[in-house]
Amino acid sequence: MFYEITFSPTGGTKKCADLLSAAWNEKTEIDLMKRQDDFTKYTFTAEDICLVAVPSFGGRVPAVATERLQMMQGGGAKAILVVVYGNRAYEDTLVELEDTLTERGFVPMAGAAAVAEHSIFREFAAGRPDANDEIQLKDWSSKIKSKLEAGTERAMPFVGNRPYKKYGAIPMVPKAKSCQMCGKCVSICPVGAIPADKPNETDGDKCITCMACVAACPMQARALNPVALAGAKAMLKKALEGRKENELFL
Template identity: 55%
Template sequence: MSIYTITFSPTGGTKKAADRLSAALGPCVQEIDLTVPGTDYSQFSFCADDICVVAVPSYGGRVPAAAVSRLAAMEANGAKAVLMAVYGNRAYEDTLLELKETLTQAGFCCAAAVAAVAEHSVMRQFASGRPNQQDLETLEQFGRQIKEDLEKNPSSAHVDVPGTTPYREYHGIPLKPKAGETCIGCGQCAQACPVGAIPAEDPSFTNTETCISCMRCIGVCPVQARTLDAAMLAGASQRLEQVCAEFKENELFLN
């Protein structure tokens, strides 16, 4: 049996949550990064004894499209999947259901699921600092519960998760990072972009049609040259303030 974490985590919050959960499942966890656009994800093949923690951020209540296509290319062969949707304290809506159906079609057995809160990747004042120490301890406890459940029920059926079909429509957000005059053209943002929206030959440019507003380019820029439109960001923050005000708890779903 091998344990894997399979994560789409442009800004690190999703991976932080997934790592703490998977550490409780067993030692020697292997990592697969879903944010590398040039990777041939069909090379990844698992067996029925494997456990895969598959963690994605919730973008508008959906799984990022790039993550869906990359997961769909894998050969699961009945491996157990622990689903994780990570969201910025607003809502995760259909994310877990879409993730479950994507993985089921790829041949995974979806044995458990978790909804976890992490700092909002765009408006970082929402769920600031999460997952915090209490969150991490909760996720570790979830991991122990999942491990116990899998040991008792090694052939357990697919877990039930919240969500509805057709899935919530999501067409992205208008907040797209752009490079300012301080851009030094180093290309780190182009290399790190999960969807190839920044050309290596002109890293000051952003293809707004391709960009998924994941904010990784802002995080990796060594001179803080990439930013969002301040007025648009303030307006979006104001609209989200009420729905993000209530403290959301992490959730565990077992058979």
Template identity: 40%
Template sequence: MLAAPVFGGRLPGIAARRLAALKGHGLPAVTLAVYGTRAFEDALLELNDIAAADGFQVIASGACIAQHSIVPELGPGRPDADDLAEIAAFAARVLDKAGRGDTTAPQVPGNRPYKQGMASLTAPITLEGCTRCGRCAAVCPTKAITVTAEGVRTREDLCAMCMACTAACPSHVRVLPPEVQQKTAQKLHPLCSLRRPNAFYL
């Protein structure tokens, strides 16, 4: 399984670079792009292209919904029980396909050349009240955060905007700059009532 989040319809740059370093040696693979309701656009195709270049044989793909990391009003509570049931059914179909020795590649939506990657938003900041507990740094998947006695430093070139640090902060002082949070929420607000379906490709 090769899975990656979606940011602005593309894979985050750091995720793409890490995936490109893998070696598949002809092994079958299932790819999964996870996005927060808006759209996955070229991300799944990009993921499959990287997997193929790495030497994997992609036999199945999915684009699944999760609660939006920046605007949690999008896809609240997802993946939920219905999503998990769909994913389990998809997994069973994948196992059946693999058991039959079928290695045909799925046809997934997307365009080449890919859409222009979204410019990274400003990384989360740390407000007054930080206790330097280090939980933000501990959960950061890209090691973008350093906590010292002087404060919290974030490398924006490594930040993937996953918002894990904001969710982990026990003092709730790890946040996006308010103007960025407000602008993003306003842009995505029309999608709040939408329940986007998961998409699977075999």
């Protein structure tokens, strides 16, 4: 059976995962964003194929995604590793994902680093994956499937360093203005940082700045502090400019 396992706060990672799984006609989806889910129930076998897609947060796998993957039993399932980044760099995300899955009994066979619109600075890599990405990622999907069917080992090592770089996220927490108290953000937050009885607030100790609540708010009431946002953008602008390309690891 083919499984698509994703952690996609603002939708970019899911779009890339869907394109890279296009060669398979049927799939079962597992959403790592769902904090209420019991991830210990997922046990795979050597007959299964799992495409696992996560975003790069500061060059690392989001800690909450790692925690939920560590609850699963790989059972020898073949794994396709996908890291999605917002046009800056993915650094050690791919090798960290490889180590996490290997420890849980998965067998990494192929991987990809794909670009999607930046989750915070939406003007960078805007609209990606775009039409050119779609053609490329679908083509890669077919190549990966052919490789798995042929039963050959992975020849190309994943890019990244061990030990991994120190985790360093942008320290900003979305705040709500003119909140209509609909609760959409409460249900979508992967770490439970928004109180159900006070959806206009955010627990800064829990928040991972994944931007899921900002993307989901139907009233566009949630946003980051504009002054802090401008400062962070100025620091990262040079690294975010230009078109970064997708990478395939077979």
